[in-house]
Amino acid sequence: MAMRGATRSSPARGRPRRGAYHHGRLREALIAGAIDLLSTRGTQGLTLREAARKAGVSHSAPYRHFANKESLLAAVSEDGFRRLIDAGITAAAGERDPARKLRVVGISYVRFAAENPALFRLMFGAEVSGERHPSLREQARRGFSLLGSAVAEAQAAGVLRAGSPVELAMPIWVLAHGLAMLTIDRQVPAELREQVAIEPLADWLMSVLLAGLDAGGRFTH
Numbered sequence: 001m002a003m004r005g006a007t008r009s010s011p012a013r014g015r016p017r018r019g020a021y022h023h024g025r026l027r028e029a030l031i032a033g034a035i036d037l038l039s040t041r042g043t044q045g046l047t048l049r050e051a052a053r054k055a056g057v058s059h060s061a062p063y064r065h066f067a068n069k070e071s072l073l074a075a076v077s078e079d080g081f082r083r084l085i086d087a088g089i090t091a092a093a094g095e096r097d098p099a100r101k102l103r104v105v106g107i108s109y110v111r112f113a114a115e116n117p118a119l120f121r122l123m124f125g126a127e128v129s130g131e132r133h134p135s136l137r138e139q140a141r142r143g144f145s146l147l148g149s150a151v152a153e154a155q156a157a158g159v160l161r162a163g164s165p166v167e168l169a170m171p172i173w174v175l176a177h178g179l180a181m182l183t184i185d186r187q188v189p190a191e192l193r194e195q196v197a198i199e200p201l202a203d204w205l206m207s208v209l210l211a212g213l214d215a216g217g218r219f220t221h
Helices: 026-041 048-055 069-093 098-115 117-124 134-156 165-184 190-195 198-213
Strands: none
Touching (some): 026 048, 026 069, 026 117, 048 069, 069 098, 069 117, 069 134, 098 117, 098 134, 098 198, 134 165
């Protein structure tokens, strides 16, 4: 969701096996290797040299696609947004009820963060600026548009109050993003963690918020 936006998230189709370079797919292999490094070493331990080692290519090979570390991080972040968007689309695909669709999109967002904490932090952190990387900015915009479309669909069905879809999408995104960050930073209160798993908690919080945006009392807990 600006985002810079329920089924288990998974890598995009066609992504090479991590650590395995296939001829003609150097860029994808480097990104996959960088994601592995990110999850184990963080951004400080992610370098072009180490990404090349993961992909099984020479230290100079990454420069065919990435001018520096920042450009590699931007590509990793962009890939993360694609995966986040795919997770939301997949989650919503089986839902015909517009109200429920909004909730599962939010749940998929929190799940993605919980499963990919280092990647999620990079996507929404200050280390890579979308202003310097237009394709990254576009993927973030697409993520928020996914939520805006779900809001507009709920409005058209009469289950969400009238108004700007963008304005109504904002509190939904803020709630999902806030819970995602609390989850990956292990800041969810212990009494909640002990009583409710994170996805049911996300579902309940979404229902509480959406009840306040309801057009006719049809959002229920």
